[in-house]
Amino acid sequence: MTLSDSALADTPVAPARPASRGVPPPLVLGIGLLAAWWAIAALVDSAVMPTPVTAVERLLVNLQSTRFLDSAADTVLRLLTAYVGVAVVGAVTGFLLGLARFWAAAVSPLLYAVYSVPKIVLFPLFLLFLGLGDASQVGFAFFSGVLPMVLLVSAAAAAVPPLPLKLAASLRMSTPAVITKIVLPSILPAFAGALRLTFGLTFLGLLIAEMFTGVSGLGYELLRNVPLVRMGDIVGEVVLVILIALAPAIGLRTLETRVRARFGTTTEGDGR
């Protein structure tokens, strides 16, 4: 099984959505879960089981403290840096590797082997070589996302269908024209999919790095509250983390759906 099969097939992009009237089921489920949480918290009435209101209150209180805001800003900034790095470095490397099809075939198994290692155990190496600061955390977040990006983009670039290429050759198209008119459009769907997939991986890597390093950032804030048993704070922070992850995730999914609709292989393109 290739990475593109497994990683991109795991979440079908366009679920069947029959027209339904009334309250949308996802909303009902969300409200139901929230109500269940509230009811349990009210029944248990314990400090380790905050109600949703307590959690949001604690989050709002925390958001007024400069230290917490700095931590949140640190996380967002690190995430952005690492993710831009993943998108640019990963895509360019993957693209170049994919064009050199022989080397793509030789190097991919190595990258795939590194990719299949539970990467978290390599984090101490980042600390050893990059220190305790931002560099190691951004570096690890980058490392968490860049391999799938390289693998997916290079696989797509190496798998450009031969027929358009032969047509281009018979039309005597120049290599730059082939790249902009055939290769790039045909790898765009895989690139959009990889953008979505690697965002989650990058954020995950960053959060784990922050939890382990314990200097600053939302991961650190989460873990700092464990010995203090400040559950309201912890749950509030989890809500914040989810909010930070959700907006780009939805945006990237929309982007992917559009790119697939426009450039995907399933739709018959007219090759404009």
Place this chain on the structure above:
Amino acid sequence: MTAALPRYARPRPDRLLGLTPAVWTGVLAVLALAALEVLARTVVDPIDLVPPTTMVVRTAELLGTAGFVTGQVLPSLGLIAAAFALAGVAGVGLAYTMWRSPWWRLALQPYLNVYYAIPIFAVYPILVVLLGTGGVPIVLLSAAFGAVVVVTNSLLGFDSVPEPVRKLARSRNLGTRRYLTAILLPAALPDIASGLRLGLVYATIGVLATEFILSTRGLGHEIADAYHTFRTADMYAGILLICLLALALNIAVGAVLDRLDWRRR
């Protein structure tokens, strides 16, 4: 004719310097290890990097220590097995529920779509406060991490039953249970198997990462501890061991799951 063909339209060369891509993979791997060995023995501080040969020797020594195997390796493997089993059962069960009930499918689908965008490890501190630092929060989190990939793959499998087969089943008046065991599960098995294979990878990551972040024992904890106490050789030995274990686990479980996959036979 071939000479006039632009480079992009030529087929991929079979060999370079007489070697196939697979051989080059091996050559590159050996070169990388050799470079690491040389670097570790010359330029880099031994507190930062130990040579690969030393890693291998130290791994073998650790594996010869009974306390290390029973105290760190086996507990981690046990947690991985538990998390994997839970993720598999919950994942296939949830997928079946979603397949049976369009309402549940509509309700859950958007959450599943964004699930892996959210760093689920953020929830680990909550579980630790509620359940302590033992194996239970680790198994729960790792199972939750692995279950969704099982759900999405199993759903693909359940959806793959061809329409004529469904009609045939209806005309034969197959009951729900018969339909499940005679048609649905066998048809979905290859997809469930690939979901389980990924679920294992996720469960392994989950266990090692949670042990690494906060726990009292296990391989992940051992690596974190070795880092904190400057036992560099032990740290690298642990990392090497995890790489080997993950590889062996994937190959072993992959071989079992491949036998379930009738599409490959």
